[in-house]
Amino acid sequence: GKNTSAAAVITKQTQLEANLDLPGKLRLAVGAQANQLIVRMQTHDPLAETIAWPGPAISSVEQALPIGVYPDGTEVFIDLVAGHVLIAGGTDMGKSGVINCVIGNLVACDDAEILGIDMKPGALELGPWRRTMLALADDADGARQVLTMVKAEMIRRGKFLSTLRGPNGEPVRKWTSEHGPYWILVVDELAELLRQAPDVASELVTINQVARAMGIRVIAATQSPSEQAFGGKGTDARQQYSTRIGLPVFETEPINMIFGRGAYGRGWRLDWLDLPGKVMVSSRRYEKPREGRGYYVTDGDIVVVSEEHARYEDEAPAEPARPHPEPDPDPEPPTPPPGGGGGPRGGRPHLRPVPTFPDGSRVPDNRLPLWQALEKAGPEGLTKPEAVKRGICNHHTSIGPWLAQWVAAGWVEEDGKRDRAVVYVLTAAQHTPAPEASATSEENPACPASL
Incomplete structure (x- = not known):
């Protein structure tokens, strides 16, 4: 109608589908012009069955990382070098599958070091990857240690870059794999981290805003992509995540929180995703909503790949503390040697x-x-x-x-x-x-x- 926009029709998709009584599902999107509505009817869903993960597909973090497929068989990619990644969706809707797919590819990259914060006690989600990680925290205090370590490395790398010059004497402002491995910080249950340790919000904001130039990336997964989950009012870090992966949710508000204000009306309809593991990705590569499905990574896949690419030995159980330890003359938190950790099957850095x-x-x-x-x-x-x-x-x-x-x-x-x-x-x-x-x-x- 004259006074009806394409975005307004999209919000009434369920009613329109019922009125037309077509033998399939409708998929609506805004066309090239504001008054154009693209209507597709789907009679067969090629993404109805789970799609087995084919295993690690990249050897460098600077390559496009595949996390699933689209209905036409083309793969869904994310570009970690482009910026931080936000993964959000409802409970049991596939966030862990996306995380495992990303980590499963990164462990095969010599130019990547992985650090993890898993707020489930015992690190139930990230724990199976422990031997591939430079550091892994499973509680608030451990998370503070990891963030301190990342911030110290960010500062060290910034000072290192300031000493470099290009072939014509120009300053070097961005980290590449030539300077050393990228650091990838994976945070599972971001909202829970900030509930248990609200004091780390400022650290996360700093890392999100500054660390990208130093070759440090954050992959944050959360069920609750609210303002509070990103540091509260005035410190909302969602804008720092240039890649956003949305899994099924069933309310308008979280969709707009994940993809930005007005996303629901523009067709980023995560409520249309009818199966766990179905995804929509917003990034520089993908600017329009499109339904895909993430690869399914089994527990067996994790065991095989993590063992094949293990870099660090399991740590021995802690012994009782000595009653009067000698003072430590070094007041700064230790960091790995320039570029990364202890090397294949080496020791992790000791943290205070x-x-x-x-x-x-x-x-x-x-x-x-x-x-x-x-x-x-x-x-x-x-x-x-x-x-x-x-x-x-x-x-x-x-x-x-x-x-x-x-x-x-x-x-x-x-x-x-x-x-x-x-x-x-x-x-x-x-x-x-x-x-x-x-x-x-x-x-x-x-x-x-x-x-």
Whole structure:
């Protein structure tokens, strides 16, 4: 009709299908012009049966990575070099299958190192790939360690690139496999990670925004692609994911959250995907909605491929901690040698625990010196003037709000005065050895080398 747009008709697809009473399913899309509606009737679904994964198909992360097929038999590709990848869809709708297909291809690439964060206890999804991964976390604290490791590598790579020059003396601004392997960080259950460790949101935003130029990519999978799952209002990182893979969902709102505002009306109808594993991919390669189906990766496939491409030995079980470890002179989190990890079947880098407050939240960098000073001070405590004298802050009033907040939380208590200044002491329940005095996992077996 004169006042009816193609997008408006698409939203009434179910009603239109019932009215026409055709012997098949309708597929609607906006045409080349705004007033054009493309109507297709599908009488046979070539994607109705599961499609077996053919195994690793690439040898470099810079190649297009196949994750499934379209009805005409052509493969569905993603380009990891182009940017970060978001995988989203309903429960049991195939996210794990896409993740396993991506990892199964990456393990065969010599120019890729894989790191994982799996928020299911025991890393049930990513755990079978453990021996192919540089690091794998299965809880909030382990996730903090992995993100610290990635951020440190990002900084190291940026400084390295700043020293390079092209053939005509021009600066080098992007990482390629010539500089070393790409790092691929796979995060399964992103929303759950941010629920358990909301303090890592800023780290993820930084990595999403900055790390791409340093050869670091993020593949994030979530059932809940809400604003909160990407750091909350003002820190929404969805725009940083240039490739978005949508699996079946049955409401309008999550479709628009995955593909962007108005996507539902433009034909990105994930509610039309009637089987687990069916996908729509939005990227520079695919700008229009098109239904495909991801490859089906069996548990047997994972066992065979992960064993064939294993790079790291399983870590030995941790032994009881020594009561008084020697101080570690290196305050920075260790990173692998330039370019990657320990090599085929080598050892993973040893990671230190990330400093956290008693409630499990991460200690911000600007507050860490004061927190560590209180831990070092022990029962003797610390005054504001002493903190200034030790160079912990530039002006003693700047730490007042922090101390007041910690006192209110019950982590710190006021314990009299010294030289007319209030003495602050960590409460007995919170006093633990300072993070800077903890040993690496090689020195202290209680700090696991494997996350």
